Amino acid sequence: MDADGIHGQLDTLILATLKRGEAHGYAIITALREHSGERLDLPSGTVYPALRRLERAGHVSGKWTQSSGRRRRVYAITDDGLTALDKGRQSWLTLREVMTAVLGT
Amino acid sequence: MDADGIHGQLDTLILATLKRGEAHGYAIITALREHSGERLDLPSGTVYPALRRLERAGHVSGKWTQSSGRRRRVYAITDDGLTALDKGRQSWLTLREVMTAVLGT
DNA sequence: GACTATATGTAGTCCGTCTACATAACAAGT
DNA sequence: ACTTGTTATGTAGACGGACTACATATAGTC
Numbered sequence: 001m002d003a004d005g006i007h008g009q010l011d012t013l014i015l016a017t018l019k020r021g022e023a024h025g026y027a028i029i030t031a032l033r034e035h036s037g038e039r040l041d042l043p044s045g046t047v048y049p050a051l052r053r054l055e056r057a058g059h060v061s062g063k064w065t066q067s068s069g070r071r072r073r074v075y076a077i078t079d080d081g082l083t084a085l086d087k088g089r090q091s092w093l094t095l096r097e098v099m100t101a102v103l104g105t
Numbered sequence: 106m107d108a109d110g111i112h113g114q115l116d117t118l119i120l121a122t123l124k125r126g127e128a129h130g131y132a133i134i135t136a137l138r139e140h141s142g143e144r145l146d147l148p149s150g151t152v153y154p155a156l157r158r159l160e161r162a163g164h165v166s167g168k169w170t171q172s173s174g175r176r177r178r179v180y181a182i183t184d185d186g187l188t189a190l191d192k193g194r195q196s197w198l199t200l201r202e203v204m205t206a207v208l209g210t
Numbered sequence: 211g212a213c214t215a216t217a218t219g220t221a222g223t224c225c226g227t228c229t230a231c232a233t234a235a236c237a238a239g240t
Numbered sequence: 241a242c243t244t245g246t247t248a249t250g251t252a253g254a255c256g257g258a259c260t261a262c263a264t265a266t267a268g269t270c
Contacts, residue, residue: 005113005196005199006200006203007112007114007226007227008113008226009112009200010227011226012204012208013203013204016207024249025248025249025250026247026248026249027248030247032207035206035207036202036203036207037202039202039203040203043227043228044248044249044250045227045228045229045230045231045250045251045252046227046228048249048251049226049227049250050226050227052250053225053226068235068236069236070234070235070236070247071234071235071248071249072249073248073249089208091110092204092208094110095110095111095114096201097141097142097144098111098118098144098145099114099117099201101140101141102118102122102137103117103194103197104121111258112257112258113257115257115258129218130217130219132217148258148259148260149217149218150219150258150259150260150261150262151257151259153218153219153220154220154257154258155257155258157219158257173266174266174267175217175265175266175267176217176218176266177216177218178217178218
């Protein structure tokens with residue numbers, strides 16, 4: 001599965017990843033690839049704009065760091081982000097119930 | 106849950122409903138409301154354009170009928186639609202696994 | 211006669227996600 | 241030195257799904 005098919009769950013996936021600890025964009029992409037058992041492989045053009053959107057919304061905070069010449073923008077989830085994650089998880093669970101009911105299993 | 110939150114699953118929901126038997130737009134809306142335990146309440150502005158899109162794609166076929174002065178456009182799922190439904194169900198299951206893995210339950 | 215439910219549809223908008231591209235430093239191999 | 245692959249961040253432009261609000265019309269009920 002490439003980025004097609006995440007259907008509005010992108011923010012929730014990113015926030016859930018950041019809840020495990022702060023990370024920069026590229027690390028989020030690889031973390032999601034690993035946690036999903038190689039099923040998710042998000043393109044940078046999807047993740048980086050999403051992080052900026054989340055930062056504008058106050059759900060994550062970003063800061064620049066240096067690591068042996070490489071600049072990284074490291075993001076951490078905020079309190080608002082944790083709230084948003086809970087909401088995202090809830091609406092995901094509701095969707096899951098509805099889909100299960102309609103699809104039958 | 107209103108239509109927010111179905112996130113790309115609209116076609117799958119409609120096709121799954123039509124698999125149980127042909128139906129017109131309004132009946133699809135009420136069927137989804139009932140099957141979802143009143144959680145789903147899709148606006149007509151979401152469902153009717155979706156049905157036309159599905160018809161253009163060849164996933165459903167529609168025909169006009171009359172029932173005591175009321176005109177209805179009754180849709181049936183096609184063979185292509187059944188294939189599309191299987192694909193939709195598969196990608197849904199994949200998404201569900203990924204979300205479960207990342208969210209941790 | 212008024213209101214609710216049934217029934218279909220359009221117009222215009224918003225925004226998430228995509229593809230493709232641009233940039234750059236470090237690491238390893240030849 | 242050169243090339244290739246990995247790490248790393250980002251923009252531009254486009255597409256399309258879903259939304260809100262509106263328009264229309266019949267049937268049934270109070």
